[in-house]
Amino acid sequence: MQWNSWHNHTGDGPRFSYCADAALTPEVYRRALRGGPWHAFALTEHAFAIALPDDAPWPFQWYDQPERLWAHRAFREDKTAQFLDRLGKVCDGSRIFGGLEVEVARDGSLSMEAPLWPYLDVVIGSIHHLPGPQPKWPDAFFAQLDMLLRHPIDILGHPFRELSHAGPVPDEVLDETLYRVREAGVAVEINAHMPFARDADVLARAVRLGVPIAFGLDAHHRDDLARHSYFAQIVADSGLALNDIRQFRPVRKAPKPRPLVR
Numbered sequence: 001m002q003w004n005s006w007h008n009h010t011g012d013g014p015r016f017s018y019c020a021d022a023a024l025t026p027e028v029y030r031r032a033l034r035g036g037p038w039h040a041f042a043l044t045e046h047a048f049a050i051a052l053p054d055d056a057p058w059p060f061q062w063y064d065q066p067e068r069l070w071a072h073r074a075f076r077e078d079k080t081a082q083f084l085d086r087l088g089k090v091c092d093g094s095r096i097f098g099g100l101e102v103e104v105a106r107d108g109s110l111s112m113e114a115p116l117w118p119y120l121d122v123v124i125g126s127i128h129h130l131p132g133p134q135p136k137w138p139d140a141f142f143a144q145l146d147m148l149l150r151h152p153i154d155i156l157g158h159p160f161r162e163l164s165h166a167g168p169v170p171d172e173v174l175d176e177t178l179y180r181v182r183e184a185g186v187a188v189e190i191n192a193h194m195p196f197a198r199d200a201d202v203l204a205r206a207v208r209l210g211v212p213i214a215f216g217l218d219a220h221h222r223d224d225l226a227r228h229s230y231f232a233q234i235v236a237d238s239g240l241a242l243n244d245i246r247q248f249r250p251v252r253k254a255p256k257p258r259p260l261v262r
């Protein structure tokens with residue numbers, strides 16, 4: 001059986017994802033595609049890492065101060081050029097795809113520059129921070145989810161990771177999230193990096209509602225590439241067969257993006 005992971009990071013060179021190990025290079029993914037359990041990967045780096053010289057203000061201060069993201073113009077322009085260079089060299093659009101993991105700030109602004117859209121195959125929208133006291137997190141969650149879904153993201157990444165820190169996530173929150181994701185034409189992720197206790201339930205409910213599924217390692221270390229075992233476990237626990245699951249496939253946003261002129 002072969003798997004796709006639509007959510008992966010690298011940590012080498014210019015550090016497009018500060019949280020990933022430096023030994024996790026594009027070459028590691030390329031090698032993993034040779035005759036193993038993997039059919040395709042998307043390299044979905046953190047959008048904020050293209051804009052900020054380090055990850056210190058992320059995401060907690062950035063959420064309330066989105067202007068921080070645009071404060072280092074020369075750095076951002078240089079790193080954007082390096083990022084586009086890597087996409088061109090590494091991503092073939094058939095087994096290695098290019099992408100970003102983005103989030104929204106309190107004002108709904110995205111952590112990614114709009115001119116990048118046509119260069120990306122896979123954009124993951126994630127909630128990494130919920131503001132305010134935990135009893136109010138469900139409201140904060142849906143407010144942030146709606147802002148995120150207003151952007152043309154492809155996948156909702158680790159949907160309940162942050163919210164679950166406030167306690168068990170009830171059925172109605174799972175289903176309401178999946179309804180909104182479906183209305184937006186977005187896939188929902190089963191994330192192997194930090195498993196959510198109800199992943200099998202999320203999978204079964206999403207399939208019942210017709211929401212496409214995106215399996216994502218959210219790889220940060222080379223060892224994470226063995227975690228396809230988690231996907232197999234969740235599919236088994238859900239009671240579904242792999243054929244029952246409509247899996248996400250990337251669709252190129254524009255066939256031939258124009259050069260980014262600055």
Ligand SMILES: [Zn+2]
Binds near residue numbers: 128157
């Ligand atoms: Zn994330």
Ligand SMILES: [Zn+2]
Binds near residue numbers: 007009101218
């Ligand atoms: Zn990630």
